[in-house]
Every structure is written in C-alpha cells, then in structure tokens.
Amino acid sequence: MSARSTRIRALSLYKDLHRLGRDYPDPSYDFHGRMRTLFEKNRNLTDKDEIENALKLGEYIKKETLALYSLRKYRYLKRMYPNSMSDPS
Template sequence: MTDKTLRSSVIKIYKELLFLGREYPQGYTYYRDRLHRAFWSQREIQDEEKIKQGIKRAEFVKKEIEAL
C-alpha cells in the first residue's frame, strides 16, 4: 500500500468509529475524546506493517461497538 492509501484507510476507520460514538453509553463527548487520544498517541508510527495492524485493531473495535 502507498502512504496515501494507508492514510485514507486510517481516516476512514477514524470517521466510522466517530460516527458509531453517537450512541455510546457514556456520551459522545467522552467517546470522541478517548478516540482522539487513541489515534493521536499512534501518530508517530511510520512502519507500514504496524499501521496495518492498527487498522485491523480498529476494525475489531468497530465490530465490538456495533455489538453494543
């Protein structure tokens, strides 16, 4: 994958997770802040494999939130 496709994948999953947070039990603001911190803490990762692993982890979290 190129840098642009990885970047767009990360942005896409971030937006999907953010959208799912509308109905989060503890409130949207709490959810949004936690999501932002989680993504922000990983901003320095340059390794393509680690980025792909992060995207897979985010997809898993997305499925878990949908199950709520």
C-alpha cells in the first residue's frame, strides 16, 4: 500500500471520528482532544505494520462509538414504550 493511500485512509478516519465525536454523550470525556492526541502521537510512524495497527485501532474505536450511539438510540426508544406492552397477560 502506498504512502498516499495510507494518508488518505488516515485523513478519512480522522474526519469520520471527528463527526462522530460531535454527538458523544459525555461532554466531560473530551472525545476530540483524546482523538487528536492519538493521531498526533502516531504522526511520525514509518513502519508499515505500525501504521496499519494504528489505523486498525482507529477503525475499532469508530465501530465501538457507532455501537454506543446505537445502544443509546434503542434505550431511548425502549423508554418511550410502556412496560405493559412487553407483558403478554
């Protein structure tokens, strides 16, 4: 994989995480600050394996954040319906 395509993947991942961080439920966590720190820490990586591992970690964080948002959405929907609907008696 070329350096250019790796750079494009990294920028795309950064943009996706930045968009996801806008809706992060806990404002005291500082999602954007932590994300930026991680990207800056890995800025000078040169080994292809290390770069690939860092990108995989970023993708994992992205998937976990999306899962967190899905759970939040379904918990909200569950609260909207009364408990008696789940009781078949």
